[in-house]
Amino acid sequence: xxxxxxxxxxxxxxxxxxxxxxxxxxxFEVRTDATMDGLxxxxxxxxxxxxxxxxxxxxxxxxxxxEAAKAxxxxxxxxxxxxxxxxxxxxxxxxxxxxKKGVTFLQEPADRPYGIEAVFRDDSGNWFSLTERKG
Amino acid sequence: MSTTTPxxxxxxxxxxxxxxxxxxxxxxxxxxxxxxxxxxxxxxEAGYSRFHFIRAFCDTYGQTPRDYLSVRRVERARELLxxxxxxxxxxxxxxxxxxxxxxxxxxxxxxxLSPSDYRAREVQRGGPPPIPGCFVLMWxxxxxxxxxxxxxxxxxxxxxxxxxxxxx
Numbered sequence: 001x002x003x004x005x006x007x008x009x010x011x012x013x014x015x016x017x018x019x020x021x022x023x024x025x026x027x028f029e030v031r032t033d034a035t036m037d038g039l040x041x042x043x044x045x046x047x048x049x050x051x052x053x054x055x056x057x058x059x060x061x062x063x064x065x066x067e068a069a070k071a072x073x074x075x076x077x078x079x080x081x082x083x084x085x086x087x088x089x090x091x092x093x094x095x096x097x098x099x100k101k102g103v104t105f106l107q108e109p110a111d112r113p114y115g116i117e118a119v120f121r122d123d124s125g126n127w128f129s130l131t132e133r134k135g
Numbered sequence: 136m137s138t139t140t141p142x143x144x145x146x147x148x149x150x151x152x153x154x155x156x157x158x159x160x161x162x163x164x165x166x167x168x169x170x171x172x173x174x175x176x177x178x179x180e181a182g183y184s185r186f187h188f189i190r191a192f193c194d195t196y197g198q199t200p201r202d203y204l205s206v207r208r209v210e211r212a213r214e215l216l217x218x219x220x221x222x223x224x225x226x227x228x229x230x231x232x233x234x235x236x237x238x239x240x241x242x243x244x245x246x247x248l249s250p251s252d253y254r255a256r257e258v259q260r261g262g263p264p265p266i267p268g269c270f271v272l273m274w275x276x277x278x279x280x281x282x283x284x285x286x287x288x289x290x291x292x293x294x295x296x297x298x299x300x301x302x303x
Contacts, residue, residue: 013151073151074150074151074154077150077151077154077155077158078154078157078158078195078196079158079161079162080273082269082270082273085267085269104159104162105166106162106165106166106272107165107166107269107272108166110268112267112268114267117267117268117269119269119272119273121162125154125155125158127269127273129267129269131269
């Protein structure tokens with residue numbers, strides 16, 4: 001039986017910049033940053049969630065070929081890849097804090113049937129929901 | 136530049152920066168749809184002149200900025216019609232349209248129903264919408280290099296029956 005999901009990839013355009021964004025702006029911690037044979041394995045995660053890591057992966061060989069990397073890069077840069085939902089206890093507060101740090105928001109905090117939700121992008125162009133769940 | 140540049144520090148594909156600027160313009164429309172955005176301001180966000188901006192945006196997102204903005208506004212209007220106790224006219228102005236006529240025409244072209252018929256259908260359906268709002272927002276994003284507005288937009292609320300794979 002599968003117990004839980006532990007890692008999920010997010011395609012980023014520049015790993016150094018992504019590392020800064022996820023740690024300095026989102027407040028995540030770096031779990032691993034290791035390079036082997038030209039392949040950089042970079043993972044980050046929210047401080048309160050030690051059993052989950054986001055792999056900040058740069059599209060390219062050997063994971064995907066050059067042609068696929070080009071297509072993925074264009075999709076990310078156009079802002080068309082959505083990467084998931086983040087939870088917070090205080091959507092408005094987190095929105096204010098991230099906005100002050102220069103994070104791009106597509107949508108301000110808004111009431112939804114399931115909670116209060118805003119939508120932001122990372123520095124590469126991936127979009128995320130930022131949700132404070134209801135009750 | 137140098138042929139000895141290792142693969143992992145290979146520079147970004149050359150048009151990433153251009154795409155990111157166009158994305159900024161699109162994000163501005165997503166964020167500030169309710170305001171009276173004019174094309175010059177949107178083009179400025181992307182660092183383009185008005186003329187070049189329209190072409191570049193079309194090439195990237197498959198529709199004009201003006202069309203995209205109205206898609207975003209109609210998407211917001213749909214939510215208000217589903218959930219808020221407002222008149223169609225109030226909804227029209229709240230989401231940034233400046234005339235009821237253009238709102239109704241555009242709404243009908245995208246949704247296939249007039250705003251009031253849409254609301255009547257949603258009221259009858261009842262209950263909260265089944266799909267998270269962030270997904271609805273991104274779902275109504277422009278599809279690159281495909282439809283140029285001939286298809287009515289897919290409807291979130293009427294379930295599998297309208298989930299046609301018509302834009303691949």
